[in-house]
Amino acid sequence: MITHDVAPGIHLITRAHVNCYVVEDDDGVLLVDAGLPKMWHEVLEALDYRGRRPDEIRGIALTHGHFDHVGFARGAQHELGIPVWVHAKDMPLAAHPYRYATERNRLLYPFTHPKSLPVLGRMVTAGALRIKGVEQTTALDVTALDLPGLPVAFHTPGHTDGHCILHFPDRDAVISGDALVTLDPYTGNRGPQIVASAATKDTAQALQSLQAVAATGATMVLPGHGEPFSGGADAAVQQALHVGAH
Numbered sequence: 001m002i003t004h005d006v007a008p009g010i011h012l013i014t015r016a017h018v019n020c021y022v023v024e025d026d027d028g029v030l031l032v033d034a035g036l037p038k039m040w041h042e043v044l045e046a047l048d049y050r051g052r053r054p055d056e057i058r059g060i061a062l063t064h065g066h067f068d069h070v071g072f073a074r075g076a077q078h079e080l081g082i083p084v085w086v087h088a089k090d091m092p093l094a095a096h097p098y099r100y101a102t103e104r105n106r107l108l109y110p111f112t113h114p115k116s117l118p119v120l121g122r123m124v125t126a127g128a129l130r131i132k133g134v135e136q137t138t139a140l141d142v143t144a145l146d147l148p149g150l151p152v153a154f155h156t157p158g159h160t161d162g163h164c165i166l167h168f169p170d171r172d173a174v175i176s177g178d179a180l181v182t183l184d185p186y187t188g189n190r191g192p193q194i195v196a197s198a199a200t201k202d203t204a205q206a207l208q209s210l211q212a213v214a215a216t217g218a219t220m221v222l223p224g225h226g227e228p229f230s231g232g233a234d235a236a237v238q239q240a241l242h243v244g245a246h
Contacts, residue, residue, distance in 0.1 A: 006228045007173035007220045013042050016126035017119050017225055018068050021175055022046055023149040028058040030148040032166055032175050033069045037127045040072035054080055062086040063177025064163040065093030073134040085140040090162030095133040101201050109198035115188025158206025159195055173220040174233055180213050180240055182226030187246055192229055192236040196246040203245035210237045
């Protein structure tokens with residue numbers, strides 16, 4: 001587990017190449033994405049280190065419903081009654097996080113991209129194949145949200161039907177989820193890009209949705225996989241468009 005500050009009041013927790021974020025302000029704590037199950041303990045450790053209590057968590061906002069973003073959501077909800085938000089189009093996926101459509105067969109794809117095998121292997125070892133979905137979710141409005149950090153949600157479909165990014169204007173940061181990553185688990189390639197067709201429903205739509213990331217104008221881009229990108233949202237998007245779809 002690695003945890004560090006990546007923007008004012010936003011802290012990254014990462015395990016096995018999967019990221020989630022802790023956002024704090026005077027009104028409480030917001031978790032963005034729920035990573036893998038073992039990351040829940042690490043979230044609690046990070047809160048304790050910062051003098052925050054678990055009962056200050058006001059909710060979990062999921063960028064989308066894939067298994068490696070739903071992770072500990074069900075357990076946290078059961079343990080503390082924490083509400084979970086996800087776009088309405090991804091509610092069924094959050095409940096059944098392995099049931100998703102992709103352009104290419106995700107089981108065979110890694111064998112044609114061997115650099116992905118160590119990445120996917122670490123995810124599996126960290127529990128990526130043993131995740132239970134979360135059925136009790138609330139629709140994430142595509143608007144400014146009255147949540148810690150005052151994020152603004154934008155619908156960015158393509159990776160999934162209900163994928164959203166969260167822009168934090170006062171912190172000059174955007175959490176891009178899997179709309180834009182800097183490590184693609186399915187190819188092992190690094191740098192700004194969309195996720196490969198092995199885990200994306202519509203790569204053409206995903207490329208179009210990058211414009212919403214660029215429009216935030218944020219300096220810090222905080223992806224679902226890979227290192228934060230500090231060169232600005234527009235530069236990250238231009239690089240991702242240059243890479244294109246795989």
